[in-house]
Amino acid sequence: xxxxxxxxxxxxxxxxxxxxxxxxxxxxxxxxxxxxxxxxxxxxxxxxxxxxxxxxxxxxxxxxxxxxxxxxxxxxxxxxxxxxxxxxxxxxxxxxxxxxxxxxxxxxxxxxxxxxxxxxxxxxxxxxxxxxxxxxxxxxxxxxxxxxxxxxxxxxxxxxxxxxxxxxxxxxxxxxxxxxxxxxxxxxxxxxxxxxxxxxxxxxxxxxxxxxxxxxxxxxxxxxxxxxxxxxxxxxxxxxxxxxxxxxxx
Amino acid sequence: xxxxxxxxxxxxxxxxxxxxxxxxxxxxxxxxxxxxxxxxxxxxxxxxxxxxxxxxxxxxxxxxxxxxxxxxxxxxxxxxxxxxxxxxxxxxxxxxxxxxxxxxxxxxxxxxxxxxxxxxxxxxxxxxxxxxxxxxxxxxxxxxxxxxxxxxxxxxxxxxxxxxxxxxxxxxxxxxxxxxxxxxxxxxxxxxxxxxxxxxxxxxxxxxxxxxxxxxxxxxxxxxxxxxxxxxxxxxxxxxxxxxxxxxxx
DNA sequence: AAAACTGTATGACCCAGATCAATTAACTGC
DNA sequence: GCAGTTAATTGATCTGGGTCATACAGTTTT
Numbered sequence: 001x002x003x004x005x006x007x008x009x010x011x012x013x014x015x016x017x018x019x020x021x022x023x024x025x026x027x028x029x030x031x032x033x034x035x036x037x038x039x040x041x042x043x044x045x046x047x048x049x050x051x052x053x054x055x056x057x058x059x060x061x062x063x064x065x066x067x068x069x070x071x072x073x074x075x076x077x078x079x080x081x082x083x084x085x086x087x088x089x090x091x092x093x094x095x096x097x098x099x100x101x102x103x104x105x106x107x108x109x110x111x112x113x114x115x116x117x118x119x120x121x122x123x124x125x126x127x128x129x130x131x132x133x134x135x136x137x138x139x140x141x142x143x144x145x146x147x148x149x150x151x152x153x154x155x156x157x158x159x160x161x162x163x164x165x166x167x168x169x170x171x172x173x174x175x176x177x178x179x180x181x182x183x184x185x186x187x188x189x190x191x192x193x194x195x196x197x198x199x200x201x202x203x204x205x206x207x208x209x210x211x212x213x214x215x216x217x218x219x220x221x222x223x224x225x226x227x228x229x230x231x232x233x234x235x236x237x238x239x240x241x242x243x244x245x246x247x248x249x250x
Numbered sequence: 251x252x253x254x255x256x257x258x259x260x261x262x263x264x265x266x267x268x269x270x271x272x273x274x275x276x277x278x279x280x281x282x283x284x285x286x287x288x289x290x291x292x293x294x295x296x297x298x299x300x301x302x303x304x305x306x307x308x309x310x311x312x313x314x315x316x317x318x319x320x321x322x323x324x325x326x327x328x329x330x331x332x333x334x335x336x337x338x339x340x341x342x343x344x345x346x347x348x349x350x351x352x353x354x355x356x357x358x359x360x361x362x363x364x365x366x367x368x369x370x371x372x373x374x375x376x377x378x379x380x381x382x383x384x385x386x387x388x389x390x391x392x393x394x395x396x397x398x399x400x401x402x403x404x405x406x407x408x409x410x411x412x413x414x415x416x417x418x419x420x421x422x423x424x425x426x427x428x429x430x431x432x433x434x435x436x437x438x439x440x441x442x443x444x445x446x447x448x449x450x451x452x453x454x455x456x457x458x459x460x461x462x463x464x465x466x467x468x469x470x471x472x473x474x475x476x477x478x479x480x481x482x483x484x485x486x487x488x489x490x491x492x493x494x495x496x497x498x499x500x
Numbered sequence: 501a502a503a504a505c506t507g508t509a510t511g512a513c514c515c516a517g518a519t520c521a522a523t524t525a526a527c528t529g530c
Numbered sequence: 531g532c533a534g535t536t537a538a539t540t541g542a543t544c545t546g547g548g549t550c551a552t553a554c555a556g557t558t559t560t
Binding site: 089144153204 | 254335339387393396402403406407408409411414416456484
Protein backbone atom coordinates (compact mmCIF):
# COMPACT_ATOMS: atom_id res chain seq x y z
CA UNK A 1 0.00 0.00 0.00
CA UNK A 2 1.36 3.34 -0.94
CA UNK A 3 1.40 6.24 1.49
CA UNK A 4 -1.25 8.90 0.98
CA UNK A 5 -0.07 11.99 -0.82
CA UNK A 6 0.00 15.15 1.21
CA UNK A 7 -3.41 16.79 1.61
CA UNK A 8 -1.71 19.96 2.80
CA UNK A 9 -2.86 23.07 1.03
CA UNK A 10 -1.49 26.07 2.80
CA UNK A 11 -3.49 29.24 2.90
CA UNK A 12 -2.10 31.75 0.50
CA UNK A 13 -0.79 34.72 2.43
CA UNK A 14 -1.60 37.69 0.26
CA UNK A 15 0.68 40.58 1.16
CA UNK A 16 -2.36 42.80 0.76
CA UNK A 17 -3.79 41.26 3.91
CA UNK A 18 -1.62 43.54 5.94
CA UNK A 19 -2.75 46.61 4.09
CA UNK A 20 -4.44 49.30 6.10
CA UNK A 21 -7.86 48.36 4.75
CA UNK A 22 -7.70 44.76 5.82
CA UNK A 23 -6.09 45.51 9.15
CA UNK A 24 -9.07 47.50 10.23
CA UNK A 25 -11.26 44.48 9.65
CA UNK A 26 -8.92 42.11 11.48
CA UNK A 27 -8.46 44.34 14.50
CA UNK A 28 -12.16 45.05 14.65
CA UNK A 29 -12.82 41.31 14.89
CA UNK A 30 -10.46 40.68 17.80
CA UNK A 31 -12.09 39.67 21.07
CA UNK A 32 -10.23 42.48 22.82
CA UNK A 33 -11.67 45.19 20.64
CA UNK A 34 -14.75 44.00 18.83
CA UNK A 35 -17.14 45.59 21.30
CA UNK A 36 -15.68 49.06 20.75
CA UNK A 37 -17.30 51.69 18.51
CA UNK A 38 -15.84 52.04 15.00
CA UNK A 39 -14.23 55.35 15.81
CA UNK A 40 -12.22 53.86 18.67
CA UNK A 41 -11.20 50.86 16.56
CA UNK A 42 -10.02 53.11 13.80
CA UNK A 43 -7.93 55.07 16.28
CA UNK A 44 -6.46 51.87 17.69
CA UNK A 45 -5.77 50.63 14.17
CA UNK A 46 -3.50 53.59 13.59
CA UNK A 47 -1.31 52.52 16.49
CA UNK A 48 -0.57 49.14 14.94
CA UNK A 49 2.22 48.48 12.49
CA UNK A 50 2.37 45.47 10.23
CA UNK A 51 5.28 43.17 9.62
CA UNK A 52 5.49 40.37 7.06
CA UNK A 53 7.47 37.42 8.34
CA UNK A 54 8.51 34.50 6.14
CA UNK A 55 8.25 30.95 7.47
CA UNK A 56 10.87 29.84 10.00
CA UNK A 57 11.98 33.37 10.75
CA UNK A 58 12.29 34.63 14.33
CA UNK A 59 9.96 37.45 15.29
CA UNK A 60 11.75 38.04 18.56
CA UNK A 61 14.10 36.11 20.77
CA UNK A 62 14.04 35.11 24.42
CA UNK A 63 15.86 37.85 26.29
CA UNK A 64 15.11 40.57 23.74
CA UNK A 65 13.70 43.72 25.15
CA UNK A 66 9.92 43.36 25.27
CA UNK A 67 8.80 46.50 23.53
CA UNK A 68 5.79 45.31 21.55
CA UNK A 69 2.56 43.45 21.84
CA UNK A 70 2.01 41.29 18.76
CA UNK A 71 -1.09 39.98 17.04
CA UNK A 72 -1.23 37.23 14.46
CA UNK A 73 -3.17 38.63 11.52
CA UNK A 74 -2.47 35.76 9.17
CA UNK A 75 -0.41 32.59 9.41
CA UNK A 76 0.87 30.55 12.35
CA UNK A 77 3.39 31.44 15.02
CA UNK A 78 5.05 29.19 17.56
CA UNK A 79 6.28 30.23 20.99
CA UNK A 80 9.38 28.42 22.12
CA UNK A 81 11.70 28.32 25.12
CA UNK A 82 15.23 27.05 24.81
CA UNK A 83 16.72 25.04 27.62
CA UNK A 84 20.41 25.30 28.46
CA UNK A 85 20.82 21.73 27.21
CA UNK A 86 19.87 22.92 23.74
CA UNK A 87 16.52 21.23 23.85
CA UNK A 88 13.71 23.33 22.44
CA UNK A 89 10.38 23.44 24.28
CA UNK A 90 7.28 24.39 22.30
CA UNK A 91 4.93 26.33 24.56
CA UNK A 92 2.13 27.23 22.19
CA UNK A 93 1.10 27.52 18.57
CA UNK A 94 -0.88 30.62 17.65
CA UNK A 95 -3.00 31.60 14.70
CA UNK A 96 -5.17 34.40 13.40
CA UNK A 97 -6.38 36.68 16.17
CA UNK A 98 -4.05 35.38 18.89
CA UNK A 99 -1.83 37.76 20.81
CA UNK A 100 1.73 37.27 21.99
CA UNK A 101 4.57 39.32 23.40
CA UNK A 102 4.31 41.49 26.44
CA UNK A 103 1.45 43.62 27.57
CA UNK A 104 3.11 46.44 29.28
CA UNK A 105 6.28 48.24 30.02
CA UNK A 106 5.63 47.35 33.63
CA UNK A 107 5.28 43.60 33.69
CA UNK A 108 8.84 42.86 32.60
CA UNK A 109 11.60 44.16 30.43
CA UNK A 110 12.55 41.05 28.50
CA UNK A 111 10.69 38.44 26.51
CA UNK A 112 10.71 35.09 28.27
CA UNK A 113 10.15 33.10 25.08
CA UNK A 114 11.12 33.09 21.43
CA UNK A 115 8.49 33.65 18.72
CA UNK A 116 9.01 31.96 15.36
CA UNK A 117 6.79 32.10 12.27
CA UNK A 118 5.61 28.59 11.47
CA UNK A 119 4.32 29.69 8.07
CA UNK A 120 4.62 32.90 6.11
CA UNK A 121 2.78 35.25 8.42
CA UNK A 122 1.51 38.72 8.77
CA UNK A 123 2.01 40.16 12.23
CA UNK A 124 0.56 43.33 13.65
CA UNK A 125 2.41 44.97 16.47
CA UNK A 126 1.89 47.86 18.79
CA UNK A 127 4.36 49.39 21.19
CA UNK A 128 3.81 48.47 24.83
CA UNK A 129 3.57 52.16 25.58
CA UNK A 130 0.73 52.66 23.08
CA UNK A 131 -1.04 49.55 24.33
CA UNK A 132 -0.79 50.85 27.87
CA UNK A 133 -2.57 53.92 26.56
CA UNK A 134 -5.40 51.80 25.15
CA UNK A 135 -5.76 49.95 28.45
CA UNK A 136 -5.92 53.26 30.29
CA UNK A 137 -8.57 54.60 27.90
CA UNK A 138 -10.65 51.41 27.83
CA UNK A 139 -10.99 49.58 31.17
CA UNK A 140 -13.21 46.98 29.52
CA UNK A 141 -10.38 46.07 27.15
CA UNK A 142 -8.16 45.50 30.19
CA UNK A 143 -10.78 43.11 31.53
CA UNK A 144 -10.85 41.13 28.31
CA UNK A 145 -7.09 40.96 28.23
CA UNK A 146 -7.09 39.76 31.83
CA UNK A 147 -9.53 37.02 30.91
CA UNK A 148 -7.37 35.98 27.96
CA UNK A 149 -4.22 35.77 30.07
CA UNK A 150 -6.07 33.86 32.80
CA UNK A 151 -7.22 31.35 30.24
CA UNK A 152 -3.71 30.91 28.96
CA UNK A 153 -2.47 30.37 32.52
CA UNK A 154 -5.04 27.63 33.01
CA UNK A 155 -3.89 25.99 29.79
CA UNK A 156 -0.28 26.16 30.85
CA UNK A 157 -1.12 24.53 34.18
CA UNK A 158 -2.88 21.75 32.32
CA UNK A 159 0.34 21.13 30.39
CA UNK A 160 2.27 21.03 33.66
CA UNK A 161 -0.12 18.39 34.91
CA UNK A 162 0.28 16.33 31.77
CA UNK A 163 4.05 16.51 31.78
CA UNK A 164 4.06 15.46 35.44
CA UNK A 165 1.55 12.67 35.34
CA UNK A 166 0.99 11.38 31.81
CA UNK A 167 2.94 8.91 29.73
CA UNK A 168 4.39 10.10 26.43
CA UNK A 169 1.62 8.31 24.58
CA UNK A 170 -1.01 10.17 26.57
CA UNK A 171 0.73 13.50 26.09
CA UNK A 172 0.90 12.98 22.34
CA UNK A 173 -2.77 12.02 22.17
CA UNK A 174 -3.64 15.07 24.22
CA UNK A 175 -1.50 17.40 22.09
CA UNK A 176 -3.14 16.08 18.92
CA UNK A 177 -6.56 16.75 20.35
CA UNK A 178 -5.64 20.24 21.43
CA UNK A 179 -4.23 21.05 18.02
CA UNK A 180 -7.24 19.55 16.30
CA UNK A 181 -9.74 21.63 18.24
CA UNK A 182 -7.70 24.79 17.84
CA UNK A 183 -6.25 24.53 14.36
CA UNK A 184 -7.85 21.48 12.76
CA UNK A 185 -9.95 21.48 9.62
CA UNK A 186 -12.85 19.10 9.29
CA UNK A 187 -12.51 16.85 6.28
CA UNK A 188 -14.73 14.04 5.20
CA UNK A 189 -12.75 11.30 6.87
CA UNK A 190 -11.57 13.19 9.94
CA UNK A 191 -9.89 16.32 11.23
CA UNK A 192 -6.83 17.45 9.33
CA UNK A 193 -4.03 19.24 11.17
CA UNK A 194 -1.75 20.91 8.65
CA UNK A 195 0.07 23.66 10.47
CA UNK A 196 2.44 22.41 9.05
CA UNK A 197 4.09 20.66 11.96
CA UNK A 198 6.70 17.97 12.13
CA UNK A 199 7.43 15.09 14.51
CA UNK A 200 10.08 17.43 15.84
CA UNK A 201 7.46 20.02 16.79
CA UNK A 202 5.24 17.42 18.37
CA UNK A 203 8.22 16.17 20.39
CA UNK A 204 8.98 19.69 21.58
CA UNK A 205 5.34 20.07 22.65
CA UNK A 206 5.30 16.86 24.65
CA UNK A 207 8.77 16.86 26.17
CA UNK A 208 9.79 13.89 24.11
CA UNK A 209 11.94 13.04 21.06
CA UNK A 210 11.29 12.73 17.32
CA UNK A 211 11.95 9.00 17.38
CA UNK A 212 9.51 8.31 20.18
CA UNK A 213 6.83 10.50 18.60
CA UNK A 214 7.34 8.67 15.33
CA UNK A 215 6.93 5.30 17.04
CA UNK A 216 3.78 6.37 18.86
CA UNK A 217 2.29 7.85 15.71
CA UNK A 218 2.98 4.61 13.85
CA UNK A 219 1.15 2.74 16.58
CA UNK A 220 -1.80 5.15 16.33
CA UNK A 221 -1.79 4.72 12.54
CA UNK A 222 -1.70 0.91 12.85
CA UNK A 223 -4.74 1.11 15.11
CA UNK A 224 -6.45 3.21 12.46
CA UNK A 225 -6.90 6.21 14.74
CA UNK A 226 -4.86 8.62 12.63
CA UNK A 227 -3.44 8.95 9.14
CA UNK A 228 -0.10 10.72 8.93
CA UNK A 229 2.35 12.14 6.47
CA UNK A 230 5.10 14.65 6.19
CA UNK A 231 4.14 17.56 8.44
CA UNK A 232 0.46 16.69 8.63
CA UNK A 233 -1.85 14.44 10.60
CA UNK A 234 -5.48 13.54 10.11
CA UNK A 235 -7.30 12.33 13.19
CA UNK A 236 -9.79 9.61 12.27
CA UNK A 237 -10.92 8.47 15.70
CA UNK A 238 -11.00 11.17 18.32
CA UNK A 239 -12.78 8.96 20.83
CA UNK A 240 -9.99 6.38 20.98
CA UNK A 241 -7.44 9.08 21.69
CA UNK A 242 -9.65 10.45 24.41
CA UNK A 243 -9.99 7.02 26.01
CA UNK A 244 -6.23 6.70 26.05
CA UNK A 245 -5.95 9.86 28.12
CA UNK A 246 -8.67 9.17 30.63
CA UNK A 247 -7.45 5.63 31.15
CA UNK A 248 -5.74 5.55 34.55
CA UNK A 249 -2.46 4.09 33.49
CA UNK A 250 -2.12 1.51 36.23
CA UNK B 251 25.97 10.94 63.97
CA UNK B 252 22.48 11.79 65.00
CA UNK B 253 20.20 13.69 62.72
CA UNK B 254 19.65 17.33 63.60
CA UNK B 255 16.47 18.06 65.46
CA UNK B 256 13.83 20.01 63.62
CA UNK B 257 14.44 23.74 63.49
CA UNK B 258 10.85 24.23 62.45
CA UNK B 259 8.99 26.84 64.42
CA UNK B 260 5.70 27.52 62.80
CA UNK B 261 4.28 30.98 62.93
CA UNK B 262 1.50 31.13 65.44
CA UNK B 263 -1.74 31.84 63.67
CA UNK B 264 -3.62 34.06 66.05
CA UNK B 265 -7.32 33.89 65.26
CA UNK B 266 -7.38 37.62 65.87
CA UNK B 267 -5.41 38.09 62.71
CA UNK B 268 -8.58 37.73 60.74
CA UNK B 269 -10.41 40.27 62.82
CA UNK B 270 -11.72 43.33 61.04
CA UNK B 271 -8.96 45.53 62.45
CA UNK B 272 -6.13 43.39 61.16
CA UNK B 273 -7.77 42.70 57.85
CA UNK B 274 -7.72 46.38 56.96
CA UNK B 275 -3.97 46.40 57.45
CA UNK B 276 -3.43 43.24 55.41
CA UNK B 277 -5.61 44.32 52.52
CA UNK B 278 -4.07 47.78 52.53
CA UNK B 279 -0.63 46.20 52.09
CA UNK B 280 -1.56 44.10 49.07
CA UNK B 281 0.12 45.08 45.80
CA UNK B 282 -3.29 45.27 44.15
CA UNK B 283 -4.65 47.85 46.53
CA UNK B 284 -1.88 49.59 48.39
CA UNK B 285 -1.89 52.61 46.08
CA UNK B 286 -5.54 53.33 46.79
CA UNK B 287 -6.70 56.01 49.23
CA UNK B 288 -7.73 54.79 52.72
CA UNK B 289 -11.40 55.41 52.05
CA UNK B 290 -11.39 53.09 49.03
CA UNK B 291 -9.45 50.43 50.93
CA UNK B 292 -11.90 50.56 53.77
CA UNK B 293 -14.76 50.10 51.34
CA UNK B 294 -13.01 47.16 49.70
CA UNK B 295 -12.29 45.69 53.12
CA UNK B 296 -15.99 45.44 53.79
CA UNK B 297 -16.46 43.23 50.75
CA UNK B 298 -14.05 40.60 52.08
CA UNK B 299 -15.03 37.78 54.39
CA UNK B 300 -12.58 35.81 56.45
CA UNK B 301 -12.34 32.07 56.83
CA UNK B 302 -10.09 30.14 59.19
CA UNK B 303 -8.86 26.94 57.67
CA UNK B 304 -7.00 24.27 59.66
CA UNK B 305 -3.97 22.57 58.13
CA UNK B 306 -4.63 19.94 55.43
CA UNK B 307 -8.19 21.10 54.85
CA UNK B 308 -9.48 21.78 51.35
CA UNK B 309 -10.49 25.35 50.64
CA UNK B 310 -12.08 24.42 47.35
CA UNK B 311 -11.90 21.54 44.95
CA UNK B 312 -11.15 21.24 41.27
CA UNK B 313 -14.48 21.44 39.49
CA UNK B 314 -16.22 23.42 42.20
CA UNK B 315 -18.05 26.49 41.04
CA UNK B 316 -15.58 29.37 41.04
CA UNK B 317 -17.47 31.97 43.00
CA UNK B 318 -14.72 33.63 45.01
CA UNK B 319 -11.37 35.24 44.73
CA UNK B 320 -9.19 34.27 47.71
CA UNK B 321 -6.30 35.97 49.45
CA UNK B 322 -3.89 34.34 51.86
CA UNK B 323 -3.85 36.55 54.95
CA UNK B 324 -1.82 34.18 57.10
CA UNK B 325 -0.42 30.71 56.58
CA UNK B 326 0.45 28.70 53.49
CA UNK B 327 -1.81 27.30 50.78
CA UNK B 328 -0.98 24.82 48.05
CA UNK B 329 -2.62 24.62 44.65
CA UNK B 330 -2.95 21.12 43.30
CA UNK B 331 -4.27 19.35 40.21
CA UNK B 332 -5.23 15.72 40.33
CA UNK B 333 -4.49 13.52 37.35
CA UNK B 334 -6.84 10.69 36.42
CA UNK B 335 -4.11 8.25 37.43
CA UNK B 336 -4.44 9.48 41.00
CA UNK B 337 -1.15 11.29 40.92
CA UNK B 338 -1.22 14.70 42.53
CA UNK B 339 0.52 17.61 40.82
CA UNK B 340 1.56 20.57 42.96
CA UNK B 341 1.23 23.74 40.90
CA UNK B 342 2.17 26.40 43.42
CA UNK B 343 2.62 27.19 47.09
CA UNK B 344 1.23 30.51 48.26
CA UNK B 345 1.72 32.61 51.37
CA UNK B 346 0.71 35.92 52.88
CA UNK B 347 -0.54 38.37 50.29
CA UNK B 348 -0.89 35.89 47.43
CA UNK B 349 -4.15 35.55 45.56
CA UNK B 350 -5.82 32.42 44.26
CA UNK B 351 -9.17 31.34 42.87
CA UNK B 352 -10.90 33.04 40.00
CA UNK B 353 -11.01 36.67 39.14
CA UNK B 354 -14.34 37.05 37.57
CA UNK B 355 -17.64 35.52 36.77
CA UNK B 356 -16.60 35.77 33.14
CA UNK B 357 -13.34 33.88 32.91
CA UNK B 358 -14.76 30.50 33.80
CA UNK B 359 -17.34 28.82 35.93
CA UNK B 360 -15.28 26.12 37.59
CA UNK B 361 -12.01 26.02 39.49
CA UNK B 362 -9.35 24.22 37.52
CA UNK B 363 -7.30 23.33 40.59
CA UNK B 364 -7.74 22.31 44.22
CA UNK B 365 -6.63 24.62 47.05
CA UNK B 366 -5.45 23.01 50.29
CA UNK B 367 -4.23 24.70 53.45
CA UNK B 368 -0.63 23.64 54.08
CA UNK B 369 -0.70 25.10 57.60
CA UNK B 370 -3.46 26.54 59.74
CA UNK B 371 -4.40 29.53 57.63
CA UNK B 372 -6.53 32.58 57.53
CA UNK B 373 -8.07 33.21 54.15
CA UNK B 374 -9.89 36.30 52.98
CA UNK B 375 -12.36 35.89 50.20
CA UNK B 376 -14.51 38.11 48.06
CA UNK B 377 -17.23 37.10 45.65
CA UNK B 378 -16.26 37.26 42.00
CA UNK B 379 -19.18 39.60 41.49
CA UNK B 380 -17.90 42.06 44.09
CA UNK B 381 -14.39 41.81 42.72
CA UNK B 382 -15.71 42.59 39.26
CA UNK B 383 -17.16 45.70 40.82
CA UNK B 384 -13.77 46.73 42.19
CA UNK B 385 -12.16 46.19 38.81
CA UNK B 386 -14.83 48.31 37.18
CA UNK B 387 -14.34 51.11 39.74
CA UNK B 388 -10.54 50.99 39.69
CA UNK B 389 -8.93 50.47 36.27
CA UNK B 390 -5.49 50.70 37.84
CA UNK B 391 -6.29 47.70 40.04
CA UNK B 392 -7.18 45.75 36.90
CA UNK B 393 -3.76 46.63 35.49
CA UNK B 394 -2.00 45.37 38.60
CA UNK B 395 -4.00 42.17 38.54
CA UNK B 396 -3.13 41.72 34.88
CA UNK B 397 0.54 42.10 35.71
CA UNK B 398 0.25 39.57 38.52
CA UNK B 399 -1.44 36.98 36.28
CA UNK B 400 1.09 37.59 33.50
CA UNK B 401 3.91 36.96 35.94
CA UNK B 402 2.30 33.74 37.06
CA UNK B 403 1.90 32.63 33.45
CA UNK B 404 5.60 33.22 32.86
CA UNK B 405 6.40 31.15 35.94
CA UNK B 406 4.17 28.34 34.77
CA UNK B 407 5.88 28.31 31.38
CA UNK B 408 9.23 28.07 33.12
CA UNK B 409 7.96 24.95 34.91
CA UNK B 410 6.83 23.51 31.58
CA UNK B 411 10.32 24.04 30.24
CA UNK B 412 11.89 22.37 33.24
CA UNK B 413 9.59 19.37 33.12
CA UNK B 414 10.34 19.00 29.42
CA UNK B 415 14.08 19.46 29.42
CA UNK B 416 15.56 18.96 32.90
CA UNK B 417 16.57 15.83 34.77
CA UNK B 418 14.85 15.09 38.07
CA UNK B 419 17.95 16.25 39.92
CA UNK B 420 17.86 19.60 38.14
CA UNK B 421 14.14 20.01 38.73
CA UNK B 422 14.56 19.36 42.44
CA UNK B 423 17.45 21.81 42.70
CA UNK B 424 15.37 24.39 40.86
CA UNK B 425 12.32 23.81 43.05
CA UNK B 426 14.40 24.22 46.19
CA UNK B 427 15.77 27.51 44.93
CA UNK B 428 12.34 28.78 44.01
CA UNK B 429 10.96 27.86 47.42
CA UNK B 430 13.97 29.38 49.16
CA UNK B 431 13.63 32.73 47.44
CA UNK B 432 9.90 32.82 47.95
CA UNK B 433 9.37 31.26 51.35
CA UNK B 434 12.84 30.76 52.82
CA UNK B 435 14.12 32.29 56.04
CA UNK B 436 17.74 33.32 56.34
CA UNK B 437 19.44 31.55 59.22
CA UNK B 438 23.08 31.72 60.21
CA UNK B 439 24.13 28.64 58.31
CA UNK B 440 21.84 28.94 55.31
CA UNK B 441 18.29 29.41 54.12
CA UNK B 442 15.65 27.41 55.96
CA UNK B 443 12.53 26.25 54.15
CA UNK B 444 9.96 25.16 56.69
CA UNK B 445 6.60 25.32 54.97
CA UNK B 446 6.31 22.58 56.23
CA UNK B 447 6.73 20.44 53.14
CA UNK B 448 7.44 16.76 52.71
CA UNK B 449 9.32 14.69 50.15
CA UNK B 450 5.84 13.92 48.88
CA UNK B 451 5.19 17.60 48.17
CA UNK B 452 8.55 18.05 46.51
CA UNK B 453 7.84 15.01 44.35
CA UNK B 454 4.47 16.46 43.33
CA UNK B 455 6.20 19.74 42.40
CA UNK B 456 8.80 18.08 40.22
CA UNK B 457 6.81 15.32 38.58
CA UNK B 458 8.69 12.65 40.44
CA UNK B 459 8.27 10.21 43.35
CA UNK B 460 9.00 10.34 47.10
CA UNK B 461 11.70 7.70 46.80
CA UNK B 462 13.57 9.49 44.04
CA UNK B 463 13.35 12.83 45.82
CA UNK B 464 14.66 11.18 48.97
CA UNK B 465 17.62 9.72 47.11
CA UNK B 466 18.47 13.02 45.43
CA UNK B 467 18.20 14.90 48.72
CA UNK B 468 20.50 12.40 50.38
CA UNK B 469 23.02 13.01 47.61
CA UNK B 470 22.72 16.78 48.10
CA UNK B 471 23.18 16.31 51.86
CA UNK B 472 26.24 14.12 51.33
CA UNK B 473 27.75 16.85 49.19
CA UNK B 474 27.07 19.28 52.02
CA UNK B 475 24.79 21.48 49.94
CA UNK B 476 21.70 21.02 52.11
CA UNK B 477 20.71 19.81 55.55
CA UNK B 478 17.36 18.06 55.73
CA UNK B 479 14.87 16.67 58.17
CA UNK B 480 11.27 15.79 58.47
CA UNK B 481 9.34 18.38 56.46
CA UNK B 482 12.13 20.95 56.35
CA UNK B 483 15.26 21.70 54.35
CA UNK B 484 18.09 24.15 54.93
CA UNK B 485 20.03 25.16 51.86
CA UNK B 486 23.70 25.61 52.69
CA UNK B 487 25.19 26.12 49.24
CA UNK B 488 22.92 27.87 46.80
CA UNK B 489 25.68 28.27 44.22
CA UNK B 490 26.21 24.53 43.81
CA UNK B 491 22.53 23.97 43.18
CA UNK B 492 22.56 26.75 40.62
CA UNK B 493 25.54 25.19 38.82
CA UNK B 494 23.67 21.93 38.65
CA UNK B 495 20.86 23.59 36.75
CA UNK B 496 22.89 25.58 34.28
CA UNK B 497 25.08 22.60 33.49
CA UNK B 498 24.05 21.36 30.05
CA UNK B 499 23.45 17.76 30.86
CA UNK B 500 25.18 16.21 27.91
C1' DA C 501 13.88 12.10 -14.29
C1' DA C 502 17.83 12.02 -11.54
C1' DA C 503 20.00 13.98 -7.68
C1' DA C 504 19.89 16.18 -3.34
C1' DC C 505 17.58 17.32 0.75
C1' DT C 506 14.92 16.79 4.66
C1' DG C 507 11.53 14.54 7.42
C1' DT C 508 10.00 9.92 8.90
C1' DA C 509 10.44 5.08 10.34
C1' DT C 510 12.59 1.25 12.79
C1' DG C 511 15.94 -1.67 15.03
C1' DA C 512 19.33 -2.36 18.91
C1' DC C 513 20.88 -0.92 23.11
C1' DC C 514 20.93 1.37 27.54
C1' DC C 515 19.94 4.08 31.61
C1' DA C 516 17.37 7.44 34.66
C1' DG C 517 14.08 6.95 37.40
C1' DA C 518 9.70 4.33 38.66
C1' DT C 519 8.02 0.55 41.38
C1' DC C 520 8.02 -2.80 45.13
C1' DA C 521 9.56 -3.99 49.63
C1' DA C 522 11.50 -3.54 54.04
C1' DT C 523 13.86 -0.81 57.66
C1' DT C 524 14.74 3.19 60.40
C1' DA C 525 14.21 7.74 62.21
C1' DA C 526 11.38 11.51 63.88
C1' DC C 527 7.49 13.37 65.76
C1' DT C 528 2.80 12.98 68.61
C1' DG C 529 -0.08 11.95 72.22
C1' DC C 530 -0.64 9.60 76.42
C1' DG D 531 9.44 8.12 78.94
C1' DC D 532 6.99 4.86 76.05
C1' DA D 533 3.80 3.33 72.35
C1' DG D 534 1.99 4.38 68.11
C1' DT D 535 2.02 6.77 63.85
C1' DT D 536 3.87 8.85 59.88
C1' DA D 537 7.83 10.41 57.15
C1' DA D 538 12.19 9.28 55.32
C1' DT D 539 15.73 6.20 53.78
C1' DT D 540 17.78 2.50 51.34
C1' DG D 541 18.06 -1.68 48.56
C1' DA D 542 16.68 -4.62 44.60
C1' DT D 543 14.53 -4.89 40.36
C1' DC D 544 12.22 -3.50 36.19
C1' DT D 545 10.91 -0.65 32.19
C1' DG D 546 9.48 3.51 29.36
C1' DG D 547 11.48 6.00 26.57
C1' DG D 548 15.98 8.23 25.34
C1' DT D 549 20.09 7.62 22.34
C1' DC D 550 22.60 6.04 18.36
C1' DA D 551 22.60 4.23 13.84
C1' DT D 552 20.66 3.21 9.50
C1' DA D 553 17.35 2.86 5.98
C1' DC D 554 13.54 4.95 3.56
C1' DA D 555 10.04 8.06 1.49
C1' DG D 556 8.38 12.71 0.24
C1' DT D 557 9.41 16.91 -1.57
C1' DT D 558 12.34 20.24 -4.08
C1' DT D 559 16.03 21.45 -7.18
C1' DT D 560 18.64 20.97 -11.32
